[in-house]
Amino acid sequence: MTTRLKAPKVKLPAEYEAEAKQKRSGMDRRRFLNYSGWVGVLGSLAVGLLGFMRFLFPRVLFEPPNEFKAGSPADYAVGAVDTRWVISQRVWIIREEQGFYALLAICTHLGCTPKWLGSEDKFKCPCHGSGFRRSGVNFEGPAPRPLERLKIVLAEDGQLLIDKGKIFRQEKGEWTRPEAYLSL
Numbered sequence: 001m002t003t004r005l006k007a008p009k010v011k012l013p014a015e016y017e018a019e020a021k022q023k024r025s026g027m028d029r030r031r032f033l034n035y036s037g038w039v040g041v042l043g044s045l046a047v048g049l050l051g052f053m054r055f056l057f058p059r060v061l062f063e064p065p066n067e068f069k070a071g072s073p074a075d076y077a078v079g080a081v082d083t084r085w086v087i088s089q090r091v092w093i094i095r096e097e098q099g100f101y102a103l104l105a106i107c108t109h110l111g112c113t114p115k116w117l118g119s120e121d122k123f124k125c126p127c128h129g130s131g132f133r134r135s136g137v138n139f140e141g142p143a144p145r146p147l148e149r150l151k152i153v154l155a156e157d158g159q160l161l162i163d164k165g166k167i168f169r170q171e172k173g174e175w176t177r178p179e180a181y182l183s184l
């Protein structure tokens with residue numbers, strides 16, 4: 001069994017004791033200042049790094065593309081208002097004997113989605129009752145103007161290509177523009 005020897009407590013004279021105490025508190029203060037300096041430096045580095053990350057990954061709104069391919073012209077029956085793209089794209093494609101046009105399925109009153117009523121040969125808005133002929137022209141309810149037509153062309157691969165970024169308004173005489181109607 002080992003016995004530990006305790007170091008005898010040395011009682012310093014009062015003036016040495018005061019000096020030692022002062023030195024200890026000076027060291028504590030220096031250590032504290034040292035730590036806070038490092039915390040400051042690391043904090044600034046972190047803020048700088050965050051700023052750099054924001055620069056690398058800016059806030060960008062990813063919007064769905066305006067264009068979409070709508071299949072082959074042969075997929076559309078002559079005389080039909082095709083509703084297959086209403087849910088995903090809010091677009092009707094109308095096939096006539098001579099060609100195609102695309103209507104944007106957004107009511108020109110307050111933006112609801114009208115429904116195609118085949119039996120009545122019209123589009124009817126469920127919100128406030130506006131009605132539009134199959135051409136897109138408004139004829140009842142509060143809608144102030146016709147539905148908008150969209151650019152429709154043939155893509156290189158022969159499919160219909162609709163561009164929702166390019167609209168044609170009847171009241172501006174734009175429905176007669178070449179890309180507002182795809183002639184076959």
Ligand code: FES
Nearest residue numbers: 107109110125128
């Ligand atoms: S939003 Fe269509 S009639 Fe009002």
